[in-house]
Amino acid sequence: MVYELRVYHCVPGRLPSIIKRFDTVTCRLFEKHGIKQVGFWTVAIGESNSDLVYMLQWESLADRDKKFGAFAADPEWIEARARSEADGGPIVASITNSILVPTSFSVLK
Template sequence: MIYELRVYTAVPGRLPDIMKRFDTITLKLWEKHGIRQAGFWTTVAGPSINDLTYLLAWESLAERETKWAAFGTDPEWLSAKAETEANGQLVANIANSFLQPTHFSSVK
């Protein structure tokens, strides 16, 4: 397994809108495309309380490329993204890293 760590820094005041979009739109579309989430977190204390952090689980980088490309070009996603950003951008920055569990990790 490979895990993708993604951190979305929200435009100030827009974190609730990002979370609503994931909850009501994005997760359903990920299910449609076979994208598996491994958890979501918000920052309680630390450098940025405007962050939404999540993990995606992939069998391989090839699986990620295929499924992420299909999701990213899905007309339903493109329409929903445009609609939810009609009053302005939600995400100021996206950072992502690909992680591989160690042999002693409780997560495999």
């Protein structure tokens, strides 16, 4: 198992838009493509309260490439992303992405 930690650093004022997009479209499309989420978080105390943090679980890097590639190319995703940005422009200013491998003592393996 490998885990992917993704942090979406939102354009100021746009965090509610990305939360809505994940809640109404993205998570459903993740399920459609077999993408397993570990969890989603917003920052209550920390560097930025306009970040969305989430973690995905993959069988392998090849599994990630296959499933995330299919998600990214899905016409429904492409249209939903464009629609969500039509009213106020881009939602995400930048993305921080890390691929994590569990240690021998991690409860997540």
